[in-house]
Amino acid sequence: KEQHTELFQKAVDFIDRCYAELGFSADQQQQRLQDIENEIKESGTYTHTMEELSHGAKMAWRNSNRCIGRLLWETLEVFDRRDVTSADGAFEALQDHIRYATNDGDIRSAITVFPPRKEGRDPIRIWNHQLIRYAGYEMDGTIIGDSANVAMTKKCESLGWQGAHTSFDVLPLVIQEDGQPEQLYKIPDSLVKEVPISHPDIQGIETLGIKWHAVPIISDMLLEIGGIDYPMAPFNGWYMGTEIGARNLADEDRYNLLPAIAKQMGLATNSNRSLWIDKALVELNIAVLHSYHQAGVTLVDHHTAAKQFKAFEKKENNAGRPVTGNWTWLIPPVSPATTHIFHKPYRNDIVTPNFFHQPSPQD
């Protein structure tokens, strides 16, 4: 059938490049393609070997146009959990991922791959955007916690979850087996490493009681490799400081902390021209970088990250691979024009393997 041909074509394209990169011979490649053709004819799909899955996941990171952290694409730890089909089993695997990635602060980049989509059905899905995120509560006009997560918080409450209503309640995981009602799982507190935010010079900032979690673990994107879709493949790296200091804690429709920082700095906030917002923003980002360093938690500043991305560009050119990128995401939200990225264009061509946004399980 034509969709078998389409799938086989995607497999050929992937195996060609993957086996060339892994140094396999033309014969090994031909033999593998023959096996894949037979498997597709028999079952309508095909199963990646451990090696194909591992290298495919690394290629997907390397092809992520919006990612500034791609220099380290080959260091990704890949956990093959295609054996997991129950929500309970998935919860165990997710706890293993959090433990491995956190590594007491010396963060290790990892991805856990759960079973692929089969005949249009997803064996198992996670509803969370990231494994560790803070609840957001709407209380008569004001919001407590992370306003980005108000809907997810409501979803968890509808499933019986009750948060403590602090600004930093870690949300439970919502996991759904195909055709089953979604289930709630509380991540043990001992697994959630957090960093209290203080400033090296401005003492008052510590009194604000701000903190953030150590490890970002994206759990709602789809990993596509050679025509096979993996709708549940949570992956983590470490944060770039600006994500926390210039967006999560600074955006007006997130924690909106710039006025509070300015107050601790004794800045007048009644004139734009004084650039008080910019002064508060820089000091908050200094505080984030200082705090993660103090806590021994891996974090990269946006200048270092940009230099690493430059090294990635050079490495890819030497490998004869074009670098694709999404400029609007690659430039950092603080001092973008001080990085080389700002001053050059990038082609935003989509190359697979890659990570894609997908409808959330409730859609």
Ligand code: HEM
């Ligand atoms: C190792 C340290 C890493 C750093 C510092 C880093 C940094 C970043 C940053 C700053 C963004 C933009 C996020 C935003 O603006 O909201 C991003 C996007 C992205 N990163 Fe990385 N990254 C790292 C590792 C990884 C890993 C291990 C993967 C996957 C295996 C990955 C895949 C992606 C993807 C797919 C996006 C785009 C997400 C979207 O479209 O919503 N990154 N990265």
Ligand SMILES: N/C(=N/c1cccc(CO[C@@H]2CCNC2)c1)c1cccs1
């Ligand atoms: N540092 C990171 N940052 C992000 C990477 C991908 C996505 C996100 C969150 O994206 C949200 C949607 C747009 N901005 C917030 C953050 C990483 C997460 C997982 C591996 S590295």
